[in-house]
Amino acid sequence: MKRAVSLQSPESAAPAGRLYDSRFKTGIDLISQVLRDPARQAISKPLLFRQPAEQYDTAGVPVTEAKIRESASASYWEKKIKDAGFSINGIEPRVFPEREINAALATIFYSLPTSRITQETTTLLTIPLEPQVGKAPHGKKAPKAEKEVLNCEVVFQPTVTPNQKGVITLRLVMGVATGLSQSSSTFTEPGRKEYIPRQGHHVTLHGFPGDASKYWDEHHEEQVRIFHWVENEAPAKFDQLLTIKLHDRTTAYHLTGTKSNGIATMDVSYFAAPDPEHVPKLPKGYDSHDFSDKEIEDLQSTPDPDPSLADKLGKISGIDKLAPEERASIKVVIWQYFKSNPDAVDPKDPSKKKPKKGTRNKEVDAIVPILNPPSGMATKANTNRSVLVTLRFKPNNDVDVEWIGELNKEGNLERTDNQLNKTVSFTRGSLARVNGFADHLQGATESEKVNSLLAWLKTRYPNVTLSPVTSTTTVKSVCDEVNKQIIEHSGEPVWFGNYGIAVSENGAEAEKQLRTIPNACLQNLKSFEASELQIVELVLEKMSDETLSRLKGIHLTRQQVHFQWKGAIDAKDSEKKACKRPFEEQPNLAGITRSGKTGNLTITIFDAANVNLETLFVGGRGAGGTGKLDVEPAPAQIFAHELGHVVFASLEKEEKDKFAALVKGKKMPITWYAESDPQKELFPEAFALYYSDPQWLHAKWGALYDFFDKLDKKMPPGKPAKTKPRPAPGKR
Numbered sequence: 078m079k080r081a082v083s084l085q086s087p088e089s090a091a092p093a094g095r096l097y098d099s100r101f102k103t104g105i106d107l108i109s110q111v112l113r114d115p116a117r118q119a120i121s122k123p124l125l126f127r128q129p130a131e132q133y134d135t136a137g138v139p140v141t142e143a144k145i146r147e148s149a150s151a152s153y154w155e156k157k158i159k160d161a162g163f164s165i166n167g168i169e170p171r172v173f174p175e176r177e178i179n180a181a182l183a184t185i186f187y188s189l190p191t192s193r194i195t196q197e198t199t200t201l202l203t204i205p206l207e208p209q210v211g212k213a214p215h216g217k218k219a220p221k222a223e224k225e226v227l228n229c230e231v232v233f234q235p236t237v238t239p240n241q242k243g244v245i246t247l248r249l250v251m252g253v254a255t256g257l258s259q260s261s262s263t264f265t266e267p268g269r270k271e272y273i274p275r276q277g278h279h280v281t282l283h284g285f286p287g288d289a290s291k292y293w294d295e296h297h298e299e300q301v302r303i304f305h306w307v308e309n310e311a312p313a314k315f316d317q318l319l320t321i322k323l324h325d326r327t328t329a330y331h332l333t334g335t336k337s338n339g340i341a342t343m344d345v346s347y348f349a350a351p352d353p354e355h356v357p358k359l360p361k362g363y364d365s366h367d368f369s370d371k372e373i374e375d376l377q378s379t380p381d382p383d384p385s386l387a388d389k390l391g392k393i394s395g396i397d398k399l400a401p402e403e404r405a406s407i408k409v410v411i412w413q414y415f416k417s418n419p420d421a422v423d424p425k426d427p428s429k430k431k432p433k434k435g436t437r438n439k440e441v442d443a444i445v446p447i448l449n450p451p452s453g454m455a456t457k458a459n460t461n462r463s464v465l466v467t468l469r470f471k472p473n474n475d476v477d478v479e480w481i482g483e484l485n486k487e488g489n490l491e492r493t494d495n496q497l498n499k500t501v502s503f504t505r506g507s508l509a510r511v512n513g514f515a516d517h518l519q520g521a522t523e524s525e526k527v528n529s530l531l532a533w534l535k536t537r538y539p540n541v542t543l544s545p546v547t548s549t550t551t552v553k554s555v556c557d558e559v560n561k562q563i564i565e566h567s568g569e570p571v572w573f574g575n576y577g578i579a580v581s582e583n584g585a586e587a588e589k590q591l592r593t594i595p596n597a598c599l600q601n602l603k604s605f606e607a608s609e610l611q612i613v614e615l616v617l618e619k620m621s622d623e624t625l626s627r628l629k630g631i632h633l634t635r636q637q638v639h640f641q642w643k644g645a646i647d648a649k650d651s652e653k654k655a656c657k658r659p660f661e662e663q664p665n666l667a668g669i670t671r672s673g674k675t676g677n678l679t680i681t682i683f684d685a686a687n688v689n690l691e692t693l694f695v696g697g698r699g700a701g702g703t704g705k706l707d708v709e710p711a712p713a714q715i716f717a718h719e720l721g722h723v724v725f726a727s728l729e730k731e732e733k734d735k736f737a738a739l740v741k742g743k744k745m746p747i748t749w750y751a752e753s754d755p756q757k758e759l760f761p762e763a764f765a766l767y768y769s770d771p772q773w774l775h776a777k778w779g780a781l782y783d784f785f786d787k788l789d790k791k792m793p794p795g796k797p798a799k800t801k802p803r804p805a806p807g808k809r
């Protein structure tokens with residue numbers, strides 16, 4: 078697969094000299110270079126040195142729910158134990174609370190043998206748990222919490238796997254070790270009549286030192302006590318640890334079995350008494366780790382595998398502000414972005430390497446799938462969720478997490494402008510967010526405002542038909558009417574007549590528009606999906622009337638994948654039609670802007686434009702998290718970028734010079750793509766970010782923000798300059 082940087086090679090297939098539209102005074106720049114833009118895709122990301130300044134990530138690392146589930150398949154302590162060379166054969170039974178299983182695994186981790194297991198051994202762990210203090214009844218002192226004790230059997234077995242030390246089976250003991258009951262303790266009193274067990278119990282002995290039956294016979298009193306407990310206290314089914322203290326020694330027996338008509342069938346395991354001196358202390362916070370913490374910890378303690386980075390992850394902040402069920406999934410996404418993989422292979426061609434470089438010094442606007450809760454706790458509200466988070470990978474490798482919103486899974490068409498409403502829907506209609514709306518609500522009364530708004534709508538949305546004005550017409554009723562039409566019709570090609578933009582209805586129309594291109598390269602032309610055109614509407618809504626006026630006359634076409642003509646640039650039309658020369662399929666190309674039939678610029682969008690649809694979003698919540706929610710799906714940036722090329726072509730010489738002076742001699746790697754070819758791609762990348770994430774551009778690249786802000790507000794000649802400044806980012 079071609080790397081994006083290879084796209085800098087001189088364009089050979091450009092249909093030359095067909096841009097005659099005098100409106101594009103500087104269109105000649107476009108003729109020499111067709112503007113071909115690869116998808117913002119991790120696999121096409123060139124390897125660059127560490128970013129000197131913060132970048133906006135448009136590449137994305139697809140972290141699927143399956144990937145998160147894979148991480149969640151083992152807990153923090155299971156992963157730690159595995160890392161130390163031991164596989165876990167089983168944890169039985171799983172009905173124990175997570176906290177107790179964590180306590181057992183943490184204890185095992187801190188008492189793991191250092192060498193390979195050569196012989197099966199079983200040990201008994203008695204783990205003191207921190208007491209969980211109950212609530213005190215009203216007006217009373219809280220009852221003193223009893224220190225809980227957890228008992229478990231740990232079986233270490235040898236393994237044949239070369240790089241492993243052993244296999245662990247963990248059995249948690251249901252019955253709490255009670256020691257001896259009162260009745261059985263009477264055995265220590267001299268002169269008492271001996272207890273005679275009944276005949277017929279079925280007993281299997283395990284783990285006794287030396288000959289089991291010999292020990293069983295020689296330690297008669299221990300045997301008698303066991304049967305006393307079984308016959309007098311054991312329930313029909315039992316799993317119990319008995320600690321028997323006699324004279325100066327203590328022995329523990331683990332009894333599991335069933336009892337029927339007073340006769341037991343049971344397994345008896347012997348353990349030398351647990352030595353209280355050797356009970357490992359539980360590490361503080363043993364229960365505070367989620368499944369993603371192991372990988373995060375590793376990245377914080379081990380240098381990155383990419384030798385050109387070899388650095389460590391810093392602190393993660395903001396996680397505590399997220400809902401507990403979201404934290405682990407979001408941390409998985411953080412380590413998936415941060416960690417390099419120098420050995421990664423090309424998913425499309427596994428014979429080729431495609432090293433992945435970890436994300437550094439970037440803002441990532443990520444869509445994160447949240448794992449469903451266990452089936453018993455699942456509700457409609459907490460399943461199949463995705464949240465939007467902004468991840469800021471800082472220069473010192475700390476990561477800030479900001480929660481932006483939750484993706485609306487209902488696919489609601491209504492846009493929610495209310496920032497308190499956490500549901501985000503990308504498919505939306507809102508006249509109130511359209512650039513220029515506030516400026517065109519002039520007047521003191523409602524009817525003056527309505528008239529001012531309607532006058533503007535005649536030019537902003539000339540094809541929208543509104544019902545006649547009556548005494549009941551309000552700004553809101555006008556908005557409702559326009560919003561309804563945006564929602565209903567912005568997915569149709571004809572809608573873009575509002576902007577003077579021609580959208581091909583189908584492949585045949587697209588082919589007509591692109592007839593200057595070799596036939597063979599026009600395979601699989603098609604129509605836009607409605608959802609794609611709705612994104613185009615969102616992009617255009619953010620642009621001023623002035624900016625939109627620069628887009629009049631362009632065409633939008635849609636093709637499955639780009640075919641790059643490799644024949645001679647001066648090939649005869651007949652040769653192009655016959656396609657005797659080769660062409661190359663470029664599956665990573667997301668968009669291309671070139672001159673079409675009439676000389677007007679034609680943007681072609683390819684399937685690759687949708688590559689980050691489920692991975693990234695653009696926009697945010699405004700500075701400090703207090704601003705209004707304003708987010709769009711990732712392909713919005715591809716559309717805005719291509720429109721940026723069109724706007725560049727429309728600039729007056731003076732404006733072009735201004736931009737050239739602004740960027741001259743400066744490194745402005747605002748995105749990896751801008752960095753890969755600043756000459757051609759910085760302008761459209763900055764243009765796109767000015768509209769899709771103005772907060773970010775304003776904060777990080779203020780000079781670029783100012784340039785595009787002035788450009789967006791620029792009045793066409795002859796009209797008076799606006800006096801009203803555009804609201805600060807985050808407030809519009």
Ligand SMILES: [Zn+2]
Pocket residue numbers: 112113114718722757758761
């Ligand atoms: Zn471009």
